[in-house]
Structures are given as C-alpha cells and as structure tokens.
Amino acid sequence: MIRVENLHRHFGGFHAVDGASLSIRQGTVTGLIGPNGAGKSTLFNVIAGRLPPTSGRVFMGEEEITGLAPHELFHKGVLRTFQIAHEFGSMTVRENLMMVPARQHGEKLWNAIFSRAQIREEEERLRAKADEVLEFLTISHIADHKASQISGGQKKLVELGRTMMVDAKIVFLDEVGAGVNRTLLNTIGDAILRLNRERGYTFCVIEHDMEFIGRICDPVIVMAEGKVLAEGSAAEVRANERVIEAYLGRGLKNKLKAQA
Numbered sequence: 001m002i003r004v005e006n007l008h009r010h011f012g013g014f015h016a017v018d019g020a021s022l023s024i025r026q027g028t029v030t031g032l033i034g035p036n037g038a039g040k041s042t043l044f045n046v047i048a049g050r051l052p053p054t055s056g057r058v059f060m061g062e063e064e065i066t067g068l069a070p071h072e073l074f075h076k077g078v079l080r081t082f083q084i085a086h087e088f089g090s091m092t093v094r095e096n097l098m099m100v101p102a103r104q105h106g107e108k109l110w111n112a113i114f115s116r117a118q119i120r121e122e123e124e125r126l127r128a129k130a131d132e133v134l135e136f137l138t139i140s141h142i143a144d145h146k147a148s149q150i151s152g153g154q155k156k157l158v159e160l161g162r163t164m165m166v167d168a169k170i171v172f173l174d175e176v177g178a179g180v181n182r183t184l185l186n187t188i189g190d191a192i193l194r195l196n197r198e199r200g201y202t203f204c205v206i207e208h209d210m211e212f213i214g215r216i217c218d219p220v221i222v223m224a225e226g227k228v229l230a231e232g233s234a235a236e237v238r239a240n241e242r243v244i245e246a247y248l249g250r251g252l253k254n255k256l257k258a259q260a
C-alpha cells in the first residue's frame with residue numbers, strides 16, 4: 001500500500017537515505033530494522049511528511065504522496081505516532097485521546113460551526129470512543145491520570161490509542177520499545193497485532209528489540225547505510241550473512257568466525 005521508489009535524503013554532503021526502495025504491503029505488520037544511523041528514522045520522516053526528500057517518490061496505492069504535509073497524510077489515514085507534547089501533560093489520558101479528531105479540524109472552526117448542543121453531543125461521542133479505545137488497550141484504569149504522570153510504556157500505549165481515535169489505515173511507529181519494560185512491551189505488541197487482525201491496520205515498526213520484532217513483524221526490512229539491504233521473515237533476515245555483517249562489521253564477524 002506504501003511504495004517508496006529510489007528515495008534519497010541528504011544532509012549537506014551526508015546521504016542519510018541513499019536510494020532506498022521498498023514496499024509496505026497492506027495488512028502487514030512490517031518491521032524496519034538496521035544498525036544505528038542506517039537511515040530508518042529519516043526514511044520515516046520523509047514518508048510521514050516531516051522532511052522533504054532530496055529525490056525519489058512515495059506512493060500510497062496508485063496515488064503519489066511524496067512531500068505531503070503531516071495533516072494531509074493524516075486525512076488519508078497515514079499516521080505517525082508522536083510523543084504527547086509537554087503542554088498536554090496536565091490533561092488527563094482520556095482528554096488527550098478526545099482532542100485528536102477535534103484538533104485536526106481546528107478548534108476555532110469547530111466552535112464556529114457547531115451549536116453548544118452539537119458540541120456537547122460530539123464531546124459525549126468522543127468520550128465514549130476514548131473509553132472504548134482505553135478498554136481495547138487494557139488501560140482503562142489510567143483514564144483520569146494526568147498524561148505527565150503515567151509510565152513510559154503507558155505513554156506508548158496512549159500514543160497508539162491516539163491513532164484509534166481516527167480512521168488510521170497505516171501507522172508508523174518509531175522505537176515503540178525504547179525504555180519500556182518487557183511486560184508493557186508485550187501489551188504493546190498484543191495491541192498492535194489485534195489492531196492489525198481485528199481492525200485491518202497496516203503497521204510499519206522501527207524497533208531495535210529483535211525479540212519484539214520477531215514476535216510481531218512479518219516481513220522485516222533491513223536498512224544499512226541508507227539503503228535496503230534485505231527483506232524476509234525475522235528468521236530469514238537474522239540468518240542473512242549481509243545483515244550480520246552490517247550489524248557487526250566485517251572485522252568482528254570474521255573474528256567471531258575464527259573463534260568458533
């Protein structure tokens with residue numbers, strides 16, 4: 001559903017993404033892995049409209065979406081989760097979810113168009129939707145907690161929950177597991193798989209935790225030095241010599257071989 005053709009993103013003379021071509025097929029939970037500095041986040045940022053590409057094209061189905069702004073992509077159901085902004089930390093978890101759809105219309109416009117009764121009705125609808133999302137994610141118990149006071153893992157779940165407040169088609173998740181304990185990471189993994197199977201979401205997930213990737217992702221795309229190095233099941237890429245080399249460096253790999 002997303003096709004990236006020969007994408008380049010340079011920073012000065014440095015080629016962070018250097019001719020990457022890949023597809024994220026509809027209905028998959030696709031993993032994107034690679035050593036530090038491989039260009040994964042930069043690729044995400046270009047697809048999600050945060051950075052213009054130096055060259056190359058991005059398609060959603062047959063439609064070209066290269067360079068569209070994040071809000072334009074949002075309306076097409078292409079979402080990248082983002083951290084709860086500092087200024088929303090004093091709002092509750094439920095309120096953080098409820099404001100996702102309204103913010104896309106612009107609150108002023110919202111208030112100008114609708115009567116008070118309509119706004120109240122809409123708020124009721126959003127509250128019910130937010131509560132349903134929190135229940136799906138098994139975090140109903142933190143609905144009234146201030147967003148700034150929940151754990152890092154719970155924040156990741158709330159970020160995922162924000163995508164459920166609108167009609168997401170494809171969700172890009174960058175390092176969902178960073179700083180998250182194993183139990184919560186499993187809860188996040190379960191939520192991703194259920195959203196995929198029960199609600200038809202497609203995911204593209206950047207993560208360094210290979211156990212997590214192996215459990216939820218198929219296929220797995222490996223990037224190194226701004227290019228796609230390999231694609232296959234988690235087991236296939238783990239056994240791929242070029243992937244091992246990219247992670248370890250050729251010297252270390254030969255040393256390990258010599259020791260074996």
Ligand SMILES: Nc1ncnc2c1ncn2[C@@H]1O[C@H](COP(=O)(O)OP(=O)(O)OP(=O)(O)O)[C@@H](O)[C@H]1O
Nearest residue numbers: 011014015016034035036037038039040041042043
């Ligand atoms: N705005 C920028 N200006 C200059 N260089 C940048 C910028 N953003 C990224 N880079 C460089 O581009 C390279 C790729 O970075 P990127 O964050 O995309 O890699 P990554 O694969 O996501 O790495 P990690 O797994 O460590 O997050 C890195 O060497 C990084 O320093």
